[in-house]
Amino acid sequence: MTVTMQINGRKVQVQATPDSRLLDVLRGELGLKGTKEGCGEGECGACAVLINGQVANSCLLPLGQMENADIVTIEGLPADSPLAASFHACFAAQCGICTPGMMIAATALLNEHPQPTLEEIRWGLSGNLCRCTGYGRIYEAVLQVATGAAHG
Structure with a gap:
């Protein structure tokens, strides 16, 4: 399946299975290595991203739910903030x-x-x-x- 998302202000399309974890897509497919995997169970927050302005653990989110989502990773935050x-x-x-x-x-x-x-x-x-x-x-x-x- 192809999913279209806004990531760090840029429109991207990703082809992957709907049950692929957002974390894996960010790190593997898109090369956004700043988002870390700590526990893989949604307990530690190392993989947190903003989705439509709300904090979410990307290790728990299937790609199939991300259509048209506005996602901000650590790379999307200003380095000089x-x-x-x-x-x-x-x-x-x-x-x-x-x-x-x-x-x-x-x-x-x-x-x-x-x-x-x-x-x-x-x-x-x-x-x-x-x-x-x-x-x-x-x-x-x-x-x-x-x-x-x-x-x-």
Whole structure:
């Protein structure tokens, strides 16, 4: 089957079986390696993308449901954004497996709530697991953007 989608602002057509995972299509067919596979079960958030503005785990989504979807991966986020600068300044990324999903979730949170509280940040990122940082630096990075303290 052929599926037409908008990915990172570009219209693409992909030919694959309807049950192909979106994650595999992004990484394998389209070469968008920033979206990571952590658990393959929708538990860790490493494969998070924005679909029509909402956070979704791409490891759980069949390609057959993506017709006309507007998808944003980590590659579609501005590299020079305040969020990227804040992640860098706060040392919020270590091994890098969770970082794309964290940044996608943080983007969705900040789009919906431009000035979230620390508690709202914790809730907004709760679908993403990190095994390296203990979350403190990640929360700090997002909070800096929310309060305007980040530079970028």
